[in-house]
Structure formats: structure tokens, C-alpha cells
């Protein structure tokens with residue numbers, strides 16, 4: 001009896017212990033799942049699930065593509081192999097057939113239902129599958145794989161943990177801008193910049209090619225734009241507000257030939273990036289007027305601007321000036337295949353228009369009430385020209401003043417108000433308010449921070465931005481194409497300084513542009529950015545460490 005009770009007691013204890021061990025394991029699993037849900041990828045994908053196996057990437061791994069996909073995926077194979085070479089120092093063979101070897105499959109699949117840029121990535125024991133409805137999706141799948149792979153190069157096979165990811169972007173406009181007028185950036189750096197964008201799944205490169213301080217795009221019909229307009233006699237030293245102003249005494253400039261531009265457009269296209277060229281009108285035009293004074297209101301000669309701030313020089317409204325602008329835009333549109341052309345429209349000081357008897361007479365004859373109306377008339381003429389060439393106009397939010405053609409899009413930079421107003425009026429909008437999106441602002445309060453324009457935009461603040469204003473209803477929200485950060489280079493004289501200002505804030509931008517807001521998490525991002533910074537380091541990028549420390 002005693003013995004029997006003892007056995008029963010032991011049995012009960014054993015069962016209890018089993019239950020305990022089982023439940024602990026379950027808990028452990030859940031905890032792990034939660035952890036791996038947040039895989040270390042930026043921007044964070046829609047969903048990720050850990051698969052408890054490893055894939056060995058080795059030099060006899062094959063890249064497999066269906067024969068009918070080949071013509072569309074050649075470029076993707078090139079990227080994938082570039083990535084593999086950087087990881088295991090080997091180039092993989094490409095084959096049509098799927099044999100028994102470990103393989104990486106790139107697949108076009110129009111039944112995925114993840115949109116044109118979405119992808120499905122699955123890493124299991126025998127294969128890595130990257131599928132997308134288009135090559136763009138596959139490209140982004142490869143970018144995700146890039147962040148999953150170790151940042152350092154290895155001479156032999158590597159192990160990759162199993163995972164399955166479904167992913168697609170929140171916005172179709174995930175933009176980064178670069179001002180090459182205030183400081184010229186060489187072709188090689190523009191290519192790097194495009195690489196950096198691709199790494200973060202950004203897809204719109206807004207290239208600010210003209211401004212008061214330099215005209216940077218070769219226009220065959222008007223050689224003086226680059227012969228004269230691309231060069232300033234000297235440059236301001238220190239901050240614009242420092243007194244007395246001092247200058248470096250060095251002639252400064254540069255421009256891109258059309259051949260170089262074609263090369264860059266192609267390079268961008270291979271990385272699923274569309275370039276939006278910007279030709280500034282009617283203000284920020286001092287360099288063009290320096291080259292051709294007859295385009296200005298006074299007709300007097302002026303030099304290319306050598307200080308920052310806003311110039312009073314503005315295009316006149318003669319028919320000959322519209323001819324000039326149309327001819328320039330004709331060359332620009334033939335170089336850039338994208339849908340949008342940015343025509344500036346910001347900060348056009350209208351004093352010269354107001355003071356010109358000729359312009360005032362013309363305004364009256366046209367029945368236009370004031371200079372805002374005149375700017376609107378000006379922009380609408382450019383809009384119809386662009387439309388006749390199959391392009392869409394986009395401009396800074398000032399173009400809203402005085403009315404705008406329905407198809408034109410607006411970039412909201414002076415806060416969100418312009419964007420809200422534009423979306424409510426049915427215009428497409430890109431949000432880029434100074435407060436959250438100006439990467440020329442300081443990112444740290446550090447005493448030794450390199451000189452910047454001012455402001456304060458730390459990493460966390462960029463991350464916290466939601467480009468859809470709460471005041472918009474669903475229909476209006478559909479006009480928010482996306483978000484963009486701007487990189488004005490008054491205080492960035494070199495590519496290294498541009499990198500410093502862009503990194504790591506570009507990572508926060510990519511997540512607000514790509515990841516759905518419910519999935520975003522600042523603590524999660526802070527962990528993941530540390531891993532991504534290892535990739536920045538191995539790429540030799542001059543990134544700011546602020547925001548990456550504990």
C-alpha cells in the first residue's frame with residue numbers, strides 16, 4: 001500500500017515535471033518567435049518568420065531562373081552575384097534547371113499579390129527563394145538578403161539561418177534629394193549615393209541641378225549655361241549669418257555632361273531608382289541669368305552667386321524666355337525617362353517683377369492681379385509644355401499660390417500645410433517638411449559637430465514622422481505619394497560631409513517610407529540600426545555615430 005502510494009506520488013511528480021518542462025519550452029519558443037519577428041533588417045519588412053534550419057551558401061550554390069524570366073532578370077543576377085562575391089568571394093553559376101545542388105531561385109510570379117515592388121523571400125535548408133511580381137520586387141528581396149548576410153567577407157561557405165519574409169512598401173515615392181548646385185558632387189559619388197538609396201529601398205532621386213550658385217547640367221543649345229553659369233568666382237566661408245562675410249577667393253564649379261547624365265540615369269534604372277531632375281523656375285535663377293542676362297528682369301550682367309540665402313534674381317516673362325525654358329526642358333525631358341520634372345517654384349522673390357514697368361504692363365494686359373498670380377500663370381505655362389511632352393510637373397509648395405493645373409504635384413516643405421491643402425484640392429503630394437526631413441539640419445548637440453545651416457533633427461525625430469497628416473480623409477490620403485528627405489549642400493562641401501549628414505538618418509527615412517506605421521518600433525529600430533551600421537562601416541561610409549550609441 002505504502003509502496004503503491006509512493007509510486008503514485010512519483011508518477012504525479014513526473015507528470016508535473018513534464019508539464020512544467022513542456023510549458024517552459026513553449027514559452028521559450030514564443031519568446032524566440034517574438035524576437036525573430038523583429039529580424040535585423042531596415043526598413044522592417046511586413047512579416048518575418050524564423051525557420052529552424054540553416055542554408056549553406058557555398059561556391060557550388062547555383063542561381064536558378066526560369067528560361068522565360070532570363071531576359072528580365074539578367075540585372076538581378078548581376079546584383080546577386082555581386083553580393084555573393086562580397087560575402088564568400090565566389091561567383092555563382094546560373095542555370096535554368098533546378099537540380100539537387102543548393103540553389104538561389106529568382107522567380108517572377110504575378111500571383112504574389114504584394115504589388116509591383118513587393119517580394120517573398122524564403123531561406124530554408126536547400127534553397128533561397130526570392131520572388132516578386134516584377135524585377136523590382138526581386139531587387140528589394142536581394143537588398144533584404146544583403147542585410148541578412150554577414151557584413152564581413154569570408155573565404156569559405158557561410159551559414160544563413162532560415163527565415164521567411166513577405167514584404168511590400170507603404171509608399172510609392174521614397175525619395176532622397178541632393179543639391180549639387182551649392183556644392184558640386186562628382187559622378188562617382190552620385191553613383192554611390194544611388195547605391196546608398198538602393199540599400200535602403202529608396203526609389204526616387206530628386207536631383208537639384210540648378211540654383212543661384214551654379215548651373216550643373218549641360219544644355220547643348222545654351223552652352224553658356226555651363227561655360228559661365230557653372231562657375232562662381234569664390235565662395236562664402238563660414239556661416240551665412242557670420243559678419244563680416246569672408247570669401248575663399250577660389251573659383252569653384254563643375255557640371256555634368258549629357259553623356260554623364262545618361263550614364264547616371266542608366267545606373268539609377270538598374271537600381272530601380274527614378275531620377276527627378278530639378279530645373280529651378282522662376283526664382284533661384286541667378287546662375288542662368290549670369291550666363292544669359294537677357295533672361296533676367298533688369299537685363300544687367302550679374303555674376304553667379306557666391307553667398308547662400310535667397311537671391312533677388314528672377315526670370316522675366318518675355319516670350320523669348322519661355323522659348324529658352326522650353327528648349328532647356330526639351331533637352332532635360334529627353335535625358336530623363338521618369339514621369340516627373342521638378343520645376344522648383346520656391347522662394348521666388350518677386351520684387352523685380354513688382355518694380356518692372358514692362359512686367360507690370362504685361363500683367364495688366366493679361367488680366368493678372370498680382371505677382372503671385374503671375375507666378376501661377378508662369379508655372380501653368382510650363383505645366384502645359386511638360387504635359388505636351390508626356391511629363392508631369394512637380395514643384396515646391398509655393399506653386400499652390402494662385403492656382404495650379406490639376407495634374408501637377410506638390411512637394412510640401414514649409415511644414416505640412418501646403419501638402420494638406422494640395423491633397424484636399426486633389427493634387428498628388430510628396431511630404432518633405434523641414435521639421436522632419438531636412439538633413440542639412442544638425443543631428444547632434446555635440447560641441448564639435450561640423451558647421452551646418454542650423455535647426456535640430458535627431459535620428460529619433462526623423463523616425464517618429466508619419467507622412468500622412470491626421471487631418472486627411474481616406475480619399476485625400478490617397479494623394480500622399482510618399483516622403484522625401486532633402487540634402488541642401490550650402491554647408492556640405494564634400495561627399496564625405498554629405499555622407500555624414502545623410503547617415504544614419506537615411507535609415508530612419510527608409511523605414512517611415514517603407515514600413516507600415518503599426519510595425520514601426522523605435523526600440524527595435526535602435527537595435528537594428530547597430531547591425532546596419534556594420535554594413536556602413538564595411539562599405540567605408542562616413543556615417544555619424546550620434547544616435548547609434550546606447
Ligand code: TNX
Pocket residue numbers: 346347396413438440453488489490
Ligand atoms: C530653402 S527648401 C530652400 C533651399 C535652401 C534650403 C536650406 C527649398 C525649397 N528651398 O534653397 O538650400 O532652404 O535649408
